[in-house]
Amino acid sequence: xxxxxxxxxxxxxxxxxxxxxxxxxxxxxxxxxxxxxxxxxxxxxxxxxxxxxxxxxxxxxxxxxxxxxxxxxxxxxxxxxxxxxxxxxxxxxxxxxxxxxxxxxxxxxxxxxxxxxxxxxxxxxxxxxxxxxxxxxxxxxxxxxxxxxxxxxxxxxxxxxxxxxxxxxxxxxxxxxxxxxxxxxxxxxxxxxxxxxxxxxxxxxxxxxxxxxxxxxxxxxxxxxxxxxxxxxxxxxxxxxxxxxxxxxxxxxxxxxxxxxxxxxxxxxxxxxxxxxxxxxxxxxxxxxxxxxxxxxxxxxxxxxxx
Ligand code: TXA
Ligand code: MG
Numbered sequence: 001x002x003x004x005x006x007x008x009x010x011x012x013x014x015x016x017x018x019x020x021x022x023x024x025x026x027x028x029x030x031x032x033x034x035x036x037x038x039x040x041x042x043x044x045x046x047x048x049x050x051x052x053x054x055x056x057x058x059x060x061x062x063x064x065x066x067x068x069x070x071x072x073x074x075x076x077x078x079x080x081x082x083x084x085x086x087x088x089x090x091x092x093x094x095x096x097x098x099x100x101x102x103x104x105x106x107x108x109x110x111x112x113x114x115x116x117x118x119x120x121x122x123x124x125x126x127x128x129x130x131x132x133x134x135x136x137x138x139x140x141x142x143x144x145x146x147x148x149x150x151x152x153x154x155x156x157x158x159x160x161x162x163x164x165x166x167x168x169x170x171x172x173x174x175x176x177x178x179x180x181x182x183x184x185x186x187x188x189x190x191x192x193x194x195x196x197x198x199x200x201x202x203x204x205x206x207x208x209x210x211x212x213x214x215x216x217x218x219x220x221x222x223x224x225x226x227x228x229x230x231x232x233x234x235x236x237x238x239x240x241x242x243x244x245x246x247x248x249x250x251x252x253x254x255x256x257x258x259x260x261x262x263x264x265x266x267x268x269x270x271x272x273x274x275x276x277x278x279x280x281x282x283x284x285x286x287x288x289x290x291x292x293x294x295x296x297x298x299x300x301x302x303x304x305x306x307x
Contacts, residue, residue, distance in 0.1 A: 001156045002146045006118065009158045010125045018042060020135040020149045022160025024116040025085045025168050025185050026142040026267070027149050028057070028132030036099035039131050043101075045153055048138045053104040054131040055087050055169070056111045059123035067096045067129075068109050073195070074174035080194040083115035085169040085185035102131050112169055118160045134168060139217040139305065141274070142168060142298075144267045151271070166264035167294050172199070182216075183294040185263070201293075218267075218298045219305030220274035220281065226303050228282035236278030238269050240286055248278045259292045266295055270302070 003009075012019050013030060016038035021030045029046060031038040033056050043050055058064040061078050068074075068090035077086060092098070092109045103109050111129070114120065123130065134142040135149045135157075143149045144163040170184035172191065180188060180201040192199050222236075230244060231237050237247035241257045251269040253262035273281045286295050 001154075002150065002159050003156060004159045006121055006125070006158070009122055009156075012156065013122070013126055013130065014128075018045060018155055020143075020146070020153075020155050020157040021119050021122060021130070021132065022116050022146075022158060022163060023057075023085075023114045023119050023132075024164045025114075026144055026163055026166070027135040027146070027157070027160075028119075028130070029135040029149075029153075029155065030057070030130040030132040033057070033102070033129035033131045034097045034099070035128075036101050039099060039101050042131065042133060045155065046133060046136070046138045048133065050101070051104045052133075052138075053106060053108075053110060054102045054133050055171075056098055056102060056109060056129045057119065057123065057132055058111060058113050058129045059120065059126075060113055063129065064111055064113070067093055067098055068111065069093050071174055071176075073178055077172065077174060077178075077191070077194065078113070081186060081190075082113040083120065085112070085115070085165055086191075087112040087169045087171040087182075087184075089171060089173040089175065089181065091175055098129070098131075108173075108175065110171060116160055116164070118158060122158070139219060141220055141267050141270050141302075142218060144264070148267065148271055162264070162268070164264065165260075166266055166268070167291065167298065170294070183297045185291065185294065187290045187293060189290065217301050217305040219302040220270050222274055222278070223280040224299065224303040224305075225280060225282045226299055227285045231282045232280075234279040235282045236273035236276050236280070238273065238281060238283040240284045244282075244284065247282070249273065249276045253286075259287070259290050259295070262286065263291045263295055266298065
């Protein structure tokens with residue numbers, strides 16, 4: 001069911017039911033953030049390993065005040081980027097109301113304040129935060145449209161149209177030295193401009209602080225070949241700029257090589273090619289600058305899946 005009744009979405013969430021919600025990044029599979037049973041259904045529906053923690057979505061900083069131990073760095077980033085697609089990882093506070101299931105037993109919690117107007121209204125009307133991973137089966141493409149959610153599950157889906165960014169939030173560990181754990185909709189440079197210094201990207205060696213991230217594949221069911229300079233006649237092409245010729249089917253990410261446009265078209269493009277008769281998917285090179293880093297990350301993971 002795809003629906004647009006906000007109050008119905010809130011009622012179901014308060015009762016502990018799972019509802020797919022739009023965010024500015026991708027659709028989320030949401031459940032009551034203070035109810036372990038409600039959250040458990042997310043893991044079951046997604047077939048998600050329980051060692052992969054969830055992101056909690058709050059209506060504002062104040063409502064998240066009690067659940068984590070804030071650092072000056074986290075406050076600075078929250079003030080600069082919330083509401084918006086930045087997820088902060090902080091230490092759970094002793095008074096944290098979020099069940100340990102959401103943290104996969106870790107002492108930390110990932111949280112963000114989303115900016116999509118519909119999810120903001122839902123959060124305004126609910127007395128709790130929402131735990132919400134991307135609304136796809138574990139390992140599959142992230143959903144940027146209600147029809148993508150429905151292709152994964154038959155959960156009630158609040159219709160917010162296509163997602164603005166089309167890529168997940170950037171995750172940054174703010175407990176001590178800032179570290180970007182997942183590149184995403186907010187690029188490294190924007191974060192560095194706010195902090196006034198450089199920020200490391202990637203997991204700290206020997207410290208699996210985002211265990212689930214290792215398992216994320218964002219993959220279609222067909223093989224993905226990167227940095228294509230030619231294309232086979234049985235391949236589907238994900239083009240960036242003037243397309244290579246000879247593909248069975250071509251989906252354009254951005255003819256003018258606009259990286260924001262390419263990000264918002266990425267998952268829809270992969271869904272289209274995955275459903276098409278092509279045997280595999282060839283992707284033209286995407287530059288690493290700005291949000292291109294996050295596009296590359298998702299495509300690289302997609303290319304590894306099934307190997
Ligand atoms: O844009 C987004 O972030 C979307 C929308 C729905 O908000 N959500 C999303 O959730 O991408 P998900 O579950 O697909 O990805 C969350 C990532 C996982 O890789 C998980 O390992 C990591 O966040 N994560 C969650 N809690 C964490 C924690 N305490 N420490 C480190 N990483 C964490
Ligand atoms: Mg995901």
